[in-house]
Amino acid sequence: MRVFNTQSQSLEEFTSESGHVGIYVCGVTPYDTTHTGHAFTFLTFDVLVRYLRYQGYEVTYVQNVTDIDDDVLRKARELGTDWRTLGTRETNQYLEDMRNLNALEFDHYVAATEHIAEIIDCVQKLIEAGVAYEVNGNVYFEVSKDPDFGKLSHIPRGEMLPIANERGNFPDDPNKRDPLDFVLWQAAQPDEPTWISPWGEGRPGWHIECSAMSTRYLGSQIDIHGGGYDLIFPHHECEIAQAETAQGVKPFVRYWMHVGMTQYQGEKMSKSLGNLVYVKDLLKTYSSDAIRLYLHAHHYRTSWMWFDHEMDGWEKAALTLLDAAHRPSGSGAPLDVTDSRGRFLAAMENDLSTPGAIAALMDMASQIQNADDDADISGAQATFRELGDLLGLRFA
Numbered sequence: 001m002r003v004f005n006t007q008s009q010s011l012e013e014f015t016s017e018s019g020h021v022g023i024y025v026c027g028v029t030p031y032d033t034t035h036t037g038h039a040f041t042f043l044t045f046d047v048l049v050r051y052l053r054y055q056g057y058e059v060t061y062v063q064n065v066t067d068i069d070d071d072v073l074r075k076a077r078e079l080g081t082d083w084r085t086l087g088t089r090e091t092n093q094y095l096e097d098m099r100n101l102n103a104l105e106f107d108h109y110v111a112a113t114e115h116i117a118e119i120i121d122c123v124q125k126l127i128e129a130g131v132a133y134e135v136n137g138n139v140y141f142e143v144s145k146d147p148d149f150g151k152l153s154h155i156p157r158g159e160m161l162p163i164a165n166e167r168g169n170f171p172d173d174p175n176k177r178d179p180l181d182f183v184l185w186q187a188a189q190p191d192e193p194t195w196i197s198p199w200g201e202g203r204p205g206w207h208i209e210c211s212a213m214s215t216r217y218l219g220s221q222i223d224i225h226g227g228g229y230d231l232i233f234p235h236h237e238c239e240i241a242q243a244e245t246a247q248g249v250k251p252f253v254r255y256w257m258h259v260g261m262t263q264y265q266g267e268k269m270s271k272s273l274g275n276l277v278y279v280k281d282l283l284k285t286y287s288s289d290a291i292r293l294y295l296h297a298h299h300y301r302t303s304w305m306w307f308d309h310e311m312d313g314w315e316k317a318a319l320t321l322l323d324a325a326h327r328p329s330g331s332g333a334p335l336d337v338t339d340s341r342g343r344f345l346a347a348m349e350n351d352l353s354t355p356g357a358i359a360a361l362m363d364m365a366s367q368i369q370n371a372d373d374d375a376d377i378s379g380a381q382a383t384f385r386e387l388g389d390l391l392g393l394r395f396a
Contacts, residue, residue, distance in 0.1 A: 022218035026227035030090035135175035137187030153233035207238035220247035260303035296354035324365035325395035330374035
């Protein structure tokens with residue numbers, strides 16, 4: 001199987017000498033779940049896990065929830081509710097939506113607030129390594145101490161700050177030595193939750209949470225680390241800097257995989273525009289198979305445009321597949337679907353090309369539906385259902 005590695009910017013043969021694959025995926029920040037952008041990202045990794053297990057790998061799948069974060073606190077204030085109540089409600093909604101979309105259970109679903117000890121330990125290691133500093137109860141990673149900073153995103157150092165500022169960085173923080181330095185531990189602020197640390201009460205920074213949790217469950221080197229395309233910089237760039245310094249192992253991640261952005265009917269899909277499409281609303285009208293077909297009809301690395309009216313066509317496609325899966329079989333000559341199966345697997349081997357896999361599956365459905373009435377289609381249907389399961393389809 002070949003996968004596109006964001007760091008090398010090339011397709012690479014996926015290998016695992018041990019037969020075990022550790023996968024860490026940055027999950028939701030629980031204040032606006034679950035929209036189709038979330039679903040596109042997380043169902044991509046659901047398909048990846050299914051396919052790797054199908055190929056015989058033992059997979060440990062870890063996903064986190066960023067349950068303490070600036071955005072969660074801001075949204076809780078807007079709603080006049082407790083931040084933990086908001087986070088719990090939105091996390092539960094996300095997990096329910098994923099179950100309703102037939103997503104696999106995670107081997108470990110981990111929350112930042114449950115790993116404060118690991119986070120503090122990681123921050124201490126960075127201070128001891130001389131790449132982090134403390135000022136007034138805040139601890140920062142000193143970016144200038146890492147000559148490799150930028151090796152994932154390939155963004156020139158002079159262009160980093162504006163992007164970081166758009167994604168949570170506070171350049172005017174007077175405690176920083178450099179505006180690009182990023183926070184590892186934030187000193188206590190009024191009306192914010194805090195935990196005790198060697199630097200006083202406070203809470204963890206965003207980036208350090210994932211470095212601490214991923215290494216806690218998968219060790220100092222991770223096989224596949226993924227998330228949305230918008231996490232490449234600064235989040236994943238900062239994760240590398242932290243983890244490789246604290247753990248002393250390079251590379252921190254063997255394969256970086258990132259999923260493209262989902263837009264809406266000609267414009268950016270965003271909370272500010274009020275055009276988020278929520279899974280729970282879609283499921284009132286459409287089957288989970290139809291939703292997954294629409295999402296997986298786009299290659300995971302592409303950014304694409306969601307159009308509401310296109311769901312009707314994918315519901316019809318889902319019904320076609322459903323009919324093929326349950327059509328009565330004859331007892332004559334067996335139907336041979338070897339070619340379609342081969343094309344399905346070849347597509348999956350080619351950087352998880354789900355559009356090609358869906359095309360092969362639709363061809364297989366046509367073969368089953370157009371077979372002679374006395375043909376034995378039971379074996380073909382078994383293959384059909386097996387491959388459909390790799391895309392998370394229920395055929396129910």
